[in-house]
Amino acid sequence: MSVNAQNYKTILEKTKAAGASLVAVSKIKPVSDIKALYDLGQRDFGENYVQELVEKQPQLPEDIRWHFIGHLQSNKIKYIAPFVHLIHGVDSEKLLLEIDKQARKNNRVIDCLLQVHVAQEATKFGFDGAEVTALIDRIGSGALALPNIRVKGLMAMASFTEDVEKLKQEFTAMKTLFEKNATRETSNLKLETLSMGMSGDYALALEYGSTMIRVGSLLFGARS
Numbered sequence: 001m002s003v004n005a006q007n008y009k010t011i012l013e014k015t016k017a018a019g020a021s022l023v024a025v026s027k028i029k030p031v032s033d034i035k036a037l038y039d040l041g042q043r044d045f046g047e048n049y050v051q052e053l054v055e056k057q058p059q060l061p062e063d064i065r066w067h068f069i070g071h072l073q074s075n076k077i078k079y080i081a082p083f084v085h086l087i088h089g090v091d092s093e094k095l096l097l098e099i100d101k102q103a104r105k106n107n108r109v110i111d112c113l114l115q116v117h118v119a120q121e122a123t124k125f126g127f128d129g130a131e132v133t134a135l136i137d138r139i140g141s142g143a144l145a146l147p148n149i150r151v152k153g154l155m156a157m158a159s160f161t162e163d164v165e166k167l168k169q170e171f172t173a174m175k176t177l178f179e180k181n182a183t184r185e186t187s188n189l190k191l192e193t194l195s196m197g198m199s200g201d202y203a204l205a206l207e208y209g210s211t212m213i214r215v216g217s218l219l220f221g222a223r224s
């Protein structure tokens with residue numbers, strides 16, 4: 001079994017102590033690894049690629065909550081809409097509208113997080129702080145109707161760096177943005193989840209207010 005049970009225990013303890021939850025990121029890893037972590041009690045798993053997720057999902061227990069954490073293309077939503085638990089990386093209004101449409105076709109309400117690009121790297125997808133606030137205002141006021149979506153929070157990927165001060169700044173900026181927007185609440189908008197923190201920075205993310213960490217390599221080993 002190529003799951004690190006000791007790391008799992010440590011990460012889970014820290015996550016629970018912070019009142020947060022853990023998404024085990026299983027991209028590129030075989031179904032047998034996912035099953036091994038499932039047998040240790042894990043139920044939330046994150047995948048980045050639609051095709052891979054659609055292949056794995058029917059081979060694994062039905063009570064797994066599948067998180068889509070990658071960059072989602074509009075034309076692929078239909079494949080995951082019947083079962084996905086939470087879509088983390090929503091980075092455009094167009095995508096929200098399309099998720100809403102596919103959710104309706106499946107008679108579901110799909111939970112989503114809005115992705116904010118807080119990192120310096122220009123390649124990171126997502127809204128900036130002003131854009132996400134404006135979007136939340138439009139959803140909250142009903143100007144943008146999304147009856148089959150529940151916006152549950154924000155997601156971010158911090159810079160890929162060992163500069164702890166920089167990471168602290170980015171996590172703090174996210175927490176501030178999250179709290180500022182958490183006052184808005186309607187039937188399809190309630191910010192309760194702040195998804196940030198990965199293998200390299202999860203402990204710091206928890207300390208700085210993350211409510212959901214997404215950890216892959218510490219649990220499953222490095223990806224080749």
Ligand SMILES: *Cc1c(COP(=O)(O)O)cnc(C)c1O
Pocket residue numbers: 025027048069070157198199200214215216217218
């Ligand atoms: C791959 C990935 C992770 C997990 O990364 P690790 O460093 O292996 O923990 C978390 N979030 C996103 C969006 C990812 O793509």
